[in-house]
Amino acid sequence: MAKYFEKTDKWVVTFRYPLEPLEPPRELRGKPEINPDLCIGCGACAEACPPNAITKEIDYREGYARIRIFYGRCIYCGRCWEVCPEGAIVLTNIFEMATPSKDDLIYEVNLELHTCSRCGRYTEFTERQIHRAYTLLTRIPRERRKELLDRMFLCRDCRRQVFSHDALRSRRTDKYGRASQTPF
Amino acid sequence: MGGRPRPRFRSVWVFHVDASACNGCDIEVLDVLTPFYDVERFGVKLVPTPRQADALLVSGSVNRQAVIGLKRVYEAMPPKPRIVAAVGACAIAGGIFYDSLAVYGGVDKIIPVHIYIPGCPPRPEAILFGLGQLLGLVNKKIEAKILYPRRHVLDRRYGVLFNERLYKDLRYYLTRYVGYYDRDYILDDLLEIINSSRTVEELREKIMDKASRLKDPRLREVYSIAGGYIVEKIKGETGTVQGKHRVQV
Numbered sequence: 382m383a384k385y386f387e388k389t390d391k392w393v394v395t396f397r398y399p400l401e402p403l404e405p406p407r408e409l410r411g412k413p414e415i416n417p418d419l420c421i422g423c424g425a426c427a428e429a430c431p432p433n434a435i436t437k438e439i440d441y442r443e444g445y446a447r448i449r450i451f452y453g454r455c456i457y458c459g460r461c462w463e464v465c466p467e468g469a470i471v472l473t474n475i476f477e478m479a480t481p482s483k484d485d486l487i488y489e490v491n492l493e494l495h496t497c498s499r500c501g502r503y504t505e506f507t508e509r510q511i512h513r514a515y516t517l518l519t520r521i522p523r524e525r526r527k528e529l530l531d532r533m534f535l536c537r538d539c540r541r542q543v544f545s546h547d548a549l550r551s552r553r554t555d556k557y558g559r560a561s562q563t564p565f
Numbered sequence: 566m567g568g569r570p571r572p573r574f575r576s577v578w579v580f581h582v583d584a585s586a587c588n589g590c591d592i593e594v595l596d597v598l599t600p601f602y603d604v605e606r607f608g609v610k611l612v613p614t615p616r617q618a619d620a621l622l623v624s625g626s627v628n629r630q631a632v633i634g635l636k637r638v639y640e641a642m643p644p645k646p647r648i649v650a651a652v653g654a655c656a657i658a659g660g661i662f663y664d665s666l667a668v669y670g671g672v673d674k675i676i677p678v679h680i681y682i683p684g685c686p687p688r689p690e691a692i693l694f695g696l697g698q699l700l701g702l703v704n705k706k707i708e709a710k711i712l713y714p715r716r717h718v719l720d721r722r723y724g725v726l727f728n729e730r731l732y733k734d735l736r737y738y739l740t741r742y743v744g745y746y747d748r749d750y751i752l753d754d755l756l757e758i759i760n761s762s763r764t765v766e767e768l769r770e771k772i773m774d775k776a777s778r779l780k781d782p783r784l785r786e787v788y789s790i791a792g793g794y795i796v797e798k799i800k801g802e803t804g805t806v807q808g809k810h811r812v813q814v
């Protein structure tokens with residue numbers, strides 16, 4: 382009888398998973414994670430996420446943009462990975478996420494908001510978004526560049542004020558004699 | 566036994582409730598019962614009636630019809646231990662159906678839940694991990710992370726030929742050909758080549774050389790297409806610096 386079991390042991394297919402660790406395949410779409418050094422807080426992932434597992438929240442009081450993933454609702458579709466302009470969010474192959482408490486299923490990245498250089502209030506974009514926008518400005522001639530840089534660091538209200546002020550002062554007019562609209 | 570933790574429960578008999586799941590999770594629960602995953606080695610057994618069950622495996626986002634059945638099943642269970650496991654994204658927080666009018670979105674809004682198993686559907690291994698936790702065989706591995714990173718973003722280095730804008734363009738161009746998974750690997754490789762070359766001719770040669778050494782014809786094609794695109798883009802960019810192109814703001 383013992384011999385019989387010895388022989389059949391070779392043909393056992395059951396794996397011993399929870400008792401022994403298991404290396405999942407590399408391509409497995411598991412827990413999405415944001416690289417906190419790369420994320421700029423643009424919120425593209427929050428827009429794209431079909432079940433709204435990722436949300437973006439702007440906290441004007443504390444001055445943070447909050448990108449929060451709730452793994453409980455995530456369907457592991459990889460849309461966030463596809464749309465992220467910085468390559469910050471990646472689906473790892475971790476699947477061992479079962480937990481007795483829902484609070485464990487949260488991953489949050491808080492990014493500092495930019496403060497307006499004119500009025501000093503928090504704007505709705507982060508410091509990193511401004512930085513990134515600045516590095517992307519390569520195709521603009523020098524005279525236009527100055528004009529843009531003057532307004533880049535302002536909040537929405539200040540931009541509106543500065544823009545209308547400039548437009549009123551501007552000598553440039555269109556063919557109907559109105560002040561021409563300079564695109565911001 | 567070794568260092569294995571002592572089980573909390575001996576053999577848990579489970580009853581599986583489909584509270585308006587799409588059947589994805591139910592199939593995975595069935596998978597767990599097959600000889601390959603074989604959850605019965607831990608004494609977990611699927612029973613046909615809640616009156617014999619110690620635990621409920623609930624999947625699905627609990628719609629208005631299912632909530633009646635779910636409550637009756639819960640009441641029919643013996644009062645101890647009455648364990649409930651929520652299987653899948655739907656059972657945890659509504660999953661993909663979270664904003665539907667017809668669903669309650671989460672089992673824990675109806676009955677108390679003892680273990681949450683995320684996934685859509687969860688892999689059979691993930692369900693085994695959850696059940697293992699319930700039985701006290703393994704410990705949980707995940708915990709909440711709240712990060713406050715420093716102020717400025719980490720900039721990549723692009724060498725003399727490239728810049729951020731070209732990198733982004735190349736990234737979206739590659740996504741169209743290879744999708745997001747392979748894109749990142751190919752992009753890292755290409756960026757290394759770009760950083761190590763000083764002129765456009767050198768870059769073209771290096772990429773074509775790399776492409777000809779690859780075994781996979783699909784990859785070879787992607788590399789040669791990407792090489793052509795990069796060279797064209799870099800030439801176009803030097804054109805804009807000299808003011809030949811129309812300015813776009």
Ligand code: SF4
Binds near residue numbers: 413432435455459461
């Ligand atoms: S994988 Fe899909 S569901 Fe999960 S966070 Fe990303 S976009 Fe949302």
Ligand code: SF4
Binds near residue numbers: 419425426464468470
């Ligand atoms: S899309 Fe990427 S960069 Fe934007 S907020 Fe999401 S993770 Fe951050």
Ligand code: SF4
Binds near residue numbers: 586588626653656661
């Ligand atoms: S979690 Fe996903 S697979 Fe499971 S029932 Fe919901 S939609 Fe279907």
